[in-house]
Amino acid sequence: MASAEEAKKKRKVDKDLHREVLLDATASVILRHGVSGATISRIQEESGLSRGMINLHFQSKDNLIRELAVHMTREYNAAWQNFTSQAPEEVSTPEHAAARLQALFETDFSEAVLNKRSARLTFAFRAEPELQALGTGYIETRGTDLHDHVRNCCHVLCQACGTHGDPETVAMAIMSLLEGLWTDFHAHPDEFSRENAIEICRTTACAFFPGYF
Amino acid sequence: MASAEEAKKKRKVDKDLHREVLLDATASVILRHGVSGATISRIQEESGLSRGMINLHFQSKDNLIRELAVHMTREYNAAWQNFTSQAPEEVSTPEHAAARLQALFETDFSEAVLNKRSARLTFAFRAEPELQALGTGYIETRGTDLHDHVRNCCHVLCQACGTHGDPETVAMAIMSLLEGLWTDFHAHPDEFSRENAIEICRTTACAFFPGYF
């Protein structure tokens, strides 16, 4: 029956909603107190849900935090995957490659991608050995599609400029630069300037690929 | 009396030795279990000292971890302060400035400065809100003497090359690049290549200051 399935779907929605509320509350608690201060009591208080809920939906507190790490990574991946998907398979012209890189800079330092919450949590997860060893794919710089995309752009631009150094090295420099500026944001979120960060990236790209930035 | 003072000094040495043993043990525990897993019991087990020792020497566990953070920062500062002290006050010639930057790259990625332990702990401390807010000076990239030094070098080299972009921006790019490569090391300590990292820095410097690297 239609009503039965609908009801079941509503149930499912409620369940997922509670999961989301718990994940969100956990993120807020970690934001304020760090992973070491993320206790069941605090998460319960923050979420407004009952105490048993956490173990009901996530089996254990550690698992909840693990799933939050996965969740955050997926969100970040989605953000730039949406970005890279707009590019054609091959970045044919150097002008196009340059535009792609410029767009990447602007994406990576946009409020949506880089903010106090995402930065704090990223660094919090990176610091926990157990979460870091969770396996490849989470909060990674190496071996990602993003890295491949940057490498492609650098390859095209290096050829166009006849630049010294191989594209892989240049790509790694750009990836690391982004990473380093993220760190700067994390350490000084209030003094940090998004425009300035993009300008630093642009200046660097300009040095690597003169005439294209 | 001489013997009295000597004895007192010996006592003092023993006390400091225990402090050091505790700091070292705490570092090892954080290395394996993160800040959230650094408990008195584990530190006690690791150090081989008695349980009460921690509160005797450090008042509280939180204070012990705080002092470890201070200790680690001092060690890192000493490492590159030893490096910058070899430079003259003013980096007069561009050749000299280039050599200084190159030396900085080699210092920053040397085993003595960057290793699993230093990286893990740095990231662990950065992730804890309480430790991060400990005040300026610890584990900082901005506003340090190191930053000033790099800025000076960039200033001289920019003038010599007639480069686009102001020295401050270039300096920030180099500092961030170092930071980002540290992050890469932290995430992939076994795949990381020190030589490659230095090469990435050299390539970037070469792009900023053609002819000097």
Add this chain to the structure above:
DNA sequence: ATCGACAATGAACGATCATTCACTTAAGCA
């Protein structure tokens, strides 16, 4: 030999932790 000063010890403590589970509530179905 005795004493005073102080480092060192670890059993004991109350607080807080994550987790459990008997129970309540709600909703679809016959």
Add this chain to the structure above:
DNA sequence: TGCTTAAGTGAATGATCGTTCATTGTCGAT
């Protein structure tokens, strides 16, 4: 209306947390 199933609840539990403090050990001074 009862029955079945599953979500939600929170008091109770035992483990582990950081800290305390009465006691012991050490050693120079008297």
